[in-house]
Amino acid sequence: QKEVEQDPGPLSVPExxxxxxxxTYSNSAFQYFMWYRQYSRKGPELLMYTYSSGxxxxxxxxxxxxxxxxxxxxxxxxSQPSDSATYLCAIGGSARQLTFGSGTQLTVLP
Amino acid sequence: GAGVSxxxxxxxxxxxxxxxxxxxxxxxxxxLYWYRQALGQGPExxxxxxxxxxxxxxxxxxxxxxxxxxxxxxxTLTIQRTEQRDSAMYRCASSLVISGSSRDEQFFxxxxxxxxx
Numbered sequence: 710q711k712e713v714e715q716d717p718g719p720l721s722v723p724e725x726x727x728x729x730x731x732x733t734y735s736n737s738a739f740q741y742f743m744w745y746r747q748y749s750r751k752g753p754e755l756l757m758y759t760y761s762s763g764x765x766x767x768x769x770x771x772x773x774x775x776x777x778x779x780x781x782x783x784x785x786x787x788s789q790p791s792d793s794a795t796y797l798c799a800i801g802g803s804a805r806q807l808t809f810g811s812g813t814q815l816t817v818l819p
Numbered sequence: 820g821a822g823v824s825x826x827x828x829x830x831x832x833x834x835x836x837x838x839x840x841x842x843x844x845x846x847x848x849x850x851l852y853w854y855r856q857a858l859g860q861g862p863e864x865x866x867x868x869x870x871x872x873x874x875x876x877x878x879x880x881x882x883x884x885x886x887x888x889x890x891x892x893x894x895t896l897t898i899q900r901t902e903q904r905d906s907a908m909y910r911c912a913s914s915l916v917i918s919g920s921s922r923d924e925q926f927f928x929x930x931x932x933x934x935x936x
Binding site: 743745751752753754758797799807810 | 823852854860861862863864867875878910912924926927928929930
């Protein structure tokens with residue numbers, strides 16, 4: 710079993726839809742939870758970073774962490790074609806090397 | 820300002836050759852990380868440095884892989900006697916603060932695509 714499991718894609722939604730992306734993890738020592746966005750042929754870029762259970766909102770993006778269930782989510786409201794990318798969850802322990810999910814490829818159709 | 824840069828962007832080599840991949844972190848960034856990313860997968864941790872000190876090399880696949888950061892800035896990942904299974908995207912990331920501190924977001928470079936024939 711992988712330490713971080715991410716819902717496989719690809720995911721295709723119409724413009725304006727709410728998108729839900731999810732990951733589960735197995736190691737309760739993980740403390741830091743991140744979502745990265747990766748456009749084709751580019752490096753991952755950090756979208757959201759949180760330490761604690763609960764919700765964190767930034768514009769159209771909301772990151773949700775449930776440590777008791779070892780489950781994290783990223784919600785995208787009013788999705789736009791420019792949101793089309795691969796979304797990677799990443800989880801860090803005390804030493805901060807990140808363990809990534811395999812990524813979910815999202816396409817938002819105009 | 821400039822982001823993380825990596826060179827070369829593409830490297831094609833023959834099996835058995837040594838390769839050196841370079842990472843130039845964001846100026847002033849203390850921590851530097853190396854990852855390997857297979858197609859359709861997330862990055863996989865290889866090793867990281869705080870300043871010039873290598874803190875963890877547990878992710879290096881075997882002893883053909885090594886990394887250094889002698890002056891606490893530019894880092895080189897070296898793969899000796901390359902094999903076809905080494906073909907992948909190699910990514911570098913840097914963070915402003917020391918690993919383990921709060922707010923140590925990692926900023927990724929564009930990667931080096933290594934192909935071993």
